[in-house]
Amino acid sequence: MTATMTPPKTAPAALRLSRRRRATRSLAVTGTLAVTVAALFVLTMMVGSFRLSPTEVIASVLHLRDDPSVDFVVRGLRLPTAASALTAGLALGASGTIFQQLLRNPLASPDLVGIANGAGLAAVLGIVVLGVGGLAVSGLALGGAFAAGLLMYLLAWRDGVSGYRFILIGVGVAAFFDGIVGYVLTKAQLFEARQAMHWLTGSVGQASTSELRLLAVALVVLLPAALLLQRPLRTLELGDDAARALGTRTELSRAGLIATAVVLVALAVAVTGPIAFVALVAGPIANRLLGPATGGILAAAFVGAALLLTADLVAVHLMPTPLPTGVVTGAVGAPYLLWLLATTNRQGAGG
Amino acid sequence: MTRLRAEGLTLGYDGRTVVPDLDVTVLDRKVTAIVGANACGKSTLLRGLARLLPPKRGAVYLDGRSLADLSTLDVAKVLGLLPQTPVAPDGISVADLVSRGRYPHQGWFRRWTERDHDAVARALDATGTADLVDRPIRELSGGQRQRVWVAMALAQDTDLLLLDEPTTFLDINHQVELLRLLRALNAESGKTIVAVLHDLNLACRFCDHIVAMADGAIVAEGPPTEVVTAALVEKVFGMACLVVPDPVAGTPMVVPA
Secondary structure, eight states: OOTTOOOOOSHHHHHHHHHHHHHHHHHHHHHHHHHHHHHHHHHHHHOSSSOOOHHHHHHHHTTOSOOHHHHIIIIIIIHHHHHHHHHHHHHHHHHHHHHHHHTTOTTOOTTTTTHHHHHHHHHHHIIIIIOOOTHHHHHHHHHHHHHHHHHHHHHHGGGOSOSHHHHHHHHHHHHHHHHHHHHHHHTSOHHHHHHHHHHHHOOGGGOOHHHHHHHHHHHHHHHHHHHHHHHHHHHHTTOHHHHHHTTOOHHHHHHHHHHHHHHHHHHHHHHHOOOTTHHHHHHHHHHHHHGGGTTOHHHHHHHHHHHHHHHHHIIIIISSSOOOHHHHHHHHHHHHHHHHHHHHHHHTOOO | OOSEEEEEEEEEETTEEEEEEEEEEEOTTSEEEEEESTTSSHHHHHHHHTTSSOOSEEEEEETTEEGGGSOHHHHHHHEEEEOSSOOOOTTOBHHHHHHGGGGGGOOSSOOOOHHHHHHHHHHHHHTTOGGGTTSBGGGSOHHHHHHHHHHHHHHTOOSEEEEESTTTTSOHHHHHHHHHHHHHHHHHHOOEEEEEOSOHHHHHHHOSEEEEEETTEEEEEEOHHHHOOHHHHHHHHOOOEEEEEOTTTOSEEEEEO
16 A cells, blocks of 8 residues: 555545544544653652652652652652642643633633633632631632633623634633732732732642642543533534534533533632643644644643643743743743734634 | 424514514425525524524424424434534534534444444535545635535434525535535435525525515415516515526526516
8 A cells, every 4th residue: 555545535435534544643642642741740750859760750659669768759749749730731721622612712711711810819819818828728719710700601601602702801801800919919918918929820839739639539520521521512613503403402511511611720720820821722732733633622631731741840940940830831821822813813713 | 294394483583573473384305495585584484493593482393293392402313404604613624524413313422333424425425525525624615615514414314404595605506506416315315405595596496395485474385486476576575577487497587677
């Protein structure tokens, strides 16, 4: 069989070939991403002032060996951060691509439509006004994200979800929340203001074990749910009329997808604080890799995890001074966003 | 025997009623065209029949049961619709899009079966899009794209097929091609087809039954020769014309006066 053979002209054969090609591509890309994420996960725990080998890290994580000093470094110090980056990255990647596919707009990321800002406001209010810390702040962030999601739903969804209108409403909501956050910070004591700012910048290093466990459990439940909901998503992509004509219960499916995406991003923000641009960028990168098999939620989740793990590596080890992860993702994400806006308008596909 | 009919159907959007109290019976195994001036309620009626628009009053009956009592999925297995402006997600290929027509026949966990494969292959063959299988939709011409959408509706393998203005953005050769395809589908598999059409001449040429609407009501319905007269065109479209037999097919042909 030569590579220059002409494609089969009969429909059944051409169809089979097309489907097989797409399935292979999807499997290959998702598999490679999974391996990459695993490698980055281990790498993240290998580097630092106390360098470790991969086998030591893996053995310690899986409780295969008992080496107290290695275990302390790995399980005590590095695993929580790595696990944060992994779980939050998965959640942000999946959530971002769900939003983008549902709203048919690459700008429709939970970052940009106020959900993370709602979480931020709730967290800041908790730190400054209520004087709480730790798990309570995360809980408030969760509540804030939900409230923001609900607000967006009420303001935007009723009147249609595609086009710039939704983005504009989201930007408005985000600005509104940010304004209040700014005001609250000016009224705060220095110590609390610093704590709040620290939380707002977003970093994978600030999570506690209980928050992490919650996110991990949520992922175990919600990622499979998202994968199941990918089925009706495929029809919703074609427009509400076509989706209903194909037998999809559009309002129910959309609500399910939105709820899943909001819970995922809310938990991620609760664990790491708002980390910019991972949710925005993961989906498009995954789609570029997937080619014709575009739209895979699992692939986007892995890309999110890979991005966050890489950003953490860069932020902590490759910068002159260790930075919060959010700074690195922002530095990379902002140019991407500008590029996206520029090319979208050029193609005439801008909403 | 009629499978799809409406009784006392009242349809509208928000506070506005577009179709008041309408009765219509869709002739089984025939090709029906709904015609009328812009904003006369043709698309609204079609959407009501397809369960996209819930009736304000009255009901649509499919196989004797009200559409409101049936689940969206059950309806989708029997009744297919090609909407007016379908949206194609970025980068999707022809094969991928047509395959989505199999959605109502696949369960949550049941994946691609031989039946699905055959239905999609047949749909691709029938619409002549087999050689476009791997092409992304956005690269295709308007005519090709419309054929692919029809292929998706065909892959759904329904007994009834409704099409909302399927020929509107096509050039004349593609319009004729599409209508010939619908005619062939009806002849070969007895599909009941209802299409909202703008071109009166093509409607007469390719359809068995014409439903002419004005202001949300049916003004006339019947075979083209009976329905399409100069008087009707004057009434529905407000245009003076001459109706002569088409030189090729003998069906009524409207010539503006």
